[in-house]
Amino acid sequence: MDPAFLESDEARPIRIISEYLEPLGRLREQNIQDTVVFFGSARVHSRREAASALARLQRGKARRGRAYTAALKRSRKAVEWSRYYEDARALAYQLSKWSRTLEAPRHRFVVCSGGGPGIMEAANRGAHDAGAKSLGFNIRLPSEQGANRYITEGLHFEFHYFFMRKFWFAYLAKALVIFPGGFGTLDEMFEILTLAQTQKLSKQIGVFLYGSEYWEEVIDLQPLVDWGAISPTDLNLLNRVDTPGDAFEQLRAHLMLHHLVPETPQEDRAPGIAKTRG
Numbered sequence: 001m002d003p004a005f006l007e008s009d010e011a012r013p014i015r016i017i018s019e020y021l022e023p024l025g026r027l028r029e030q031n032i033q034d035t036v037v038f039f040g041s042a043r044v045h046s047r048r049e050a051a052s053a054l055a056r057l058q059r060g061k062a063r064r065g066r067a068y069t070a071a072l073k074r075s076r077k078a079v080e081w082s083r084y085y086e087d088a089r090a091l092a093y094q095l096s097k098w099s100r101t102l103e104a105p106r107h108r109f110v111v112c113s114g115g116g117p118g119i120m121e122a123a124n125r126g127a128h129d130a131g132a133k134s135l136g137f138n139i140r141l142p143s144e145q146g147a148n149r150y151i152t153e154g155l156h157f158e159f160h161y162f163f164m165r166k167f168w169f170a171y172l173a174k175a176l177v178i179f180p181g182g183f184g185t186l187d188e189m190f191e192i193l194t195l196a197q198t199q200k201l202s203k204q205i206g207v208f209l210y211g212s213e214y215w216e217e218v219i220d221l222q223p224l225v226d227w228g229a230i231s232p233t234d235l236n237l238l239n240r241v242d243t244p245g246d247a248f249e250q251l252r253a254h255l256m257l258h259h260l261v262p263e264t265p266q267e268d269r270a271p272g273i274a275k276t277r278g
Contacts (some may be wrong), residue, residue: 019164027172033106034259035135035172036095036251038088039188040119040179040210046089050075050082084179084211085122091210091243091251092126092134093176098252100132107133108196109174109255114138114165115147115156119179124150131240137165146149166191174259175206175251177241181192197230197236206254207245210238215240 005011030094045053054075092111099109102263111127113120115136128150136151147156159165170192176187189209193200209215221238222232239254241247 002140016161016164019159019161020167020176023168026154026157030133030152032110032133032135032155032172033104033108034174035110035112036175036177036255037169037173038114038119038123038177038179039090039181039185040084040088040117040122041181041185042114042118042120043136044081044085044118044122044180045078046085046122047079047082050078054079083179084119084214087244088119088122088177088179089126089129089211089246091247093124093130094126094151094244094248095251096127096130096132096134098248100130109259110135111149112137112169112172113148114184115151117146117148120182121148121150121187124148128152137168139165170195170201173205174203175208175254177208177210177247177251179210180218186219193234193237197234204254204258206239206251206258207237208241210241212240212242 002022006014054072057071057075095109096111099107102108110133111123112135113123115138116122120136124134124136125148133152133155134149135155135157136148137159138164147158157168159168166188169188175190176184176189176192189207191222192205192207196205196207221230221235225232225235239250241250
């Protein structure tokens, strides 16, 4: 009850354990068993928003000069990029609609995002469209990243520590869908790949890289194999998908093959929470 102490350096371990125990209790109350995590840029807008912004720019008075040309180029790119927002929304809708048909005592394969705008909003919005629950693991930043309005009430979490937020992403996930994004998306993707490669996850996790046009331009992992930094089989950790329909079919096949099995007594000892190593 002493705020000065709880915010001190000495109380850091208490704050860390709080970011484990409080979500644990809430997820049990909400009867969440596991998730499918959507990663991607916060800077992607819906097609409607991107098209409206471009139209406003074109109607504006300043239609000359380098600044206008640069702004026009960015705005047109935003319209092109908006397809990933719409695809994430469509995929989350299909996944959520299907997961609601599963006969299970707990909520399975719940859509989970970083809680913010862009691809995160699209994922939560798709689940909301399907009438399903969805989670948002938000992070407090100096420039505040507000939570999107499509997260289910009671399933919006605010983290101070990045590593605790990442823990919860990995702890519950049965699959990840990684849409185009920046440093944060790459950081989250490679952390999960490292955990999968080193077998620090007790479950078979599927990683789906969405959008070949973007990712083939941004990253090329083959040189890692050529130099001997990773094994050729490590490339099999990534599955490439390009449409909501194809992504859903591959995602559903993975979840049915590896995770729609009877629960073990060991899992039943921690209701609502999937088990990981360590």
